[in-house]
Amino acid sequence: MRQWHIIGVGSGWGAQDMGTADGPKALIRNVPPSFQKFPKTLMYWHGEEPLCFANPVPLPPSQAKAHTDRVLEMATDLSHQTKNTLLRGGLPLVFGGDHSIAIGTWSGVKAALEPEEDMGLIWIDAHMDAHSPETSPSLNVHGMPIAVLLGYGDPRLTGINNLQPKLKPQNLCLIGIRSFEEGEANLLRDLGVQVYQMNEVQQRGFSAIFREAHSKIPARRFGLSIDVDAFDPAEAPGTGTPEPSGLRLTDVKKTLYGLAQDPAFLGLEITEFNPYRDENNKTCSLVWELATAVTGGIHDRR
Numbered sequence: 001m002r003q004w005h006i007i008g009v010g011s012g013w014g015a016q017d018m019g020t021a022d023g024p025k026a027l028i029r030n031v032p033p034s035f036q037k038f039p040k041t042l043m044y045w046h047g048e049e050p051l052c053f054a055n056p057v058p059l060p061p062s063q064a065k066a067h068t069d070r071v072l073e074m075a076t077d078l079s080h081q082t083k084n085t086l087l088r089g090g091l092p093l094v095f096g097g098d099h100s101i102a103i104g105t106w107s108g109v110k111a112a113l114e115p116e117e118d119m120g121l122i123w124i125d126a127h128m129d130a131h132s133p134e135t136s137p138s139l140n141v142h143g144m145p146i147a148v149l150l151g152y153g154d155p156r157l158t159g160i161n162n163l164q165p166k167l168k169p170q171n172l173c174l175i176g177i178r179s180f181e182e183g184e185a186n187l188l189r190d191l192g193v194q195v196y197q198m199n200e201v202q203q204r205g206f207s208a209i210f211r212e213a214h215s216k217i218p219a220r221r222f223g224l225s226i227d228v229d230a231f232d233p234a235e236a237p238g239t240g241t242p243e244p245s246g247l248r249l250t251d252v253k254k255t256l257y258g259l260a261q262d263p264a265f266l267g268l269e270i271t272e273f274n275p276y277r278d279e280n281n282k283t284c285s286l287v288w289e290l291a292t293a294v295t296g297g298i299h300d301r302r
């Protein structure tokens with residue numbers, strides 16, 4: 001049985017609102033009983049202090065390059081953590097932090113595989129996160145991780161661990177999308193990336209969509225990246241860019257339950273939780289409920 005390595009990444013460098021930098025701290029303060037029960041052999045915390053917790057001082061958008069420098073530093077560090085976790089036989093559970101952390105998480109996961117092995121990735125999000133600096137209106141890096149992983153964007157980011165690209169378009173599926181700009185949509189369409197928009201999820205149900213997405217990815221092993229803004233703002237208000245009419249936690253939990261039991265599972269990342277925008281700890285609980293669902297099978301077996 002694989003041990004979970006919990007990695008908190010206090011990054012706000014990829015976003016306009018840097019409150020996500022305090023996400024991991026808020027999560028650590030609110031560990032639910034389901035996780036406290038985990039024996040140490042199954043759950044390893046990378047310290048109380050989140051990785052790269054840098055007391056961020058907001059920079060004006062004109063200083064996009066300085067933000068990108070910080071994201072590069074954070075993502076490089078994080079990629080070593082996720083890579084080493086897998087090489088030691090563990091499973092990374094990464095708590096963000098803004099979604100630019102995905103550049104680090106999945107660059108590291110890919111680096112832990114044999115060079116010829118492809119990585120699959122299911123990306124649950126309200127947005128496409130597939131901008132390049134040329135198409136992005138804001139230049140915020142949390143709108144770019146998908147493009148970077150596919151090999152497009154700042155060469156310092158695409159080149160982390162000297163592997164490029166980390167991800168082939170056919171091994172990626174996006175679920176829950178309902179807000180995007182033309183430039184990023186064009187990139188994904190041109191590359192043939194499978195995108196399940198929210199209206200299709202509403203018609204067919206999350207479970208059917210998730211299973212189909214999973215079955216369409218040819219890579220043998222896969223990971224899961226969840227942006228809390230994929231959820232309905234009524235259930236996940238604590239995030240910087242909420243979009244109406246999102247996923248419902250009950251449906252998602254049911255579908256993802258015990259997913260980590262799959263020997264092909266490579267890790268879980270949950271991003272964009274901003275404690276300053278949360279209401280009554282709703283989003284904090286949602287993050288833990290998701291993590292508990294994905295790891296849930298471990299409890300059953302005990």
Ligand SMILES: [Mn+2]
Pocket residue numbers: 099125126127129142227272
């Ligand atoms: Mn996102």
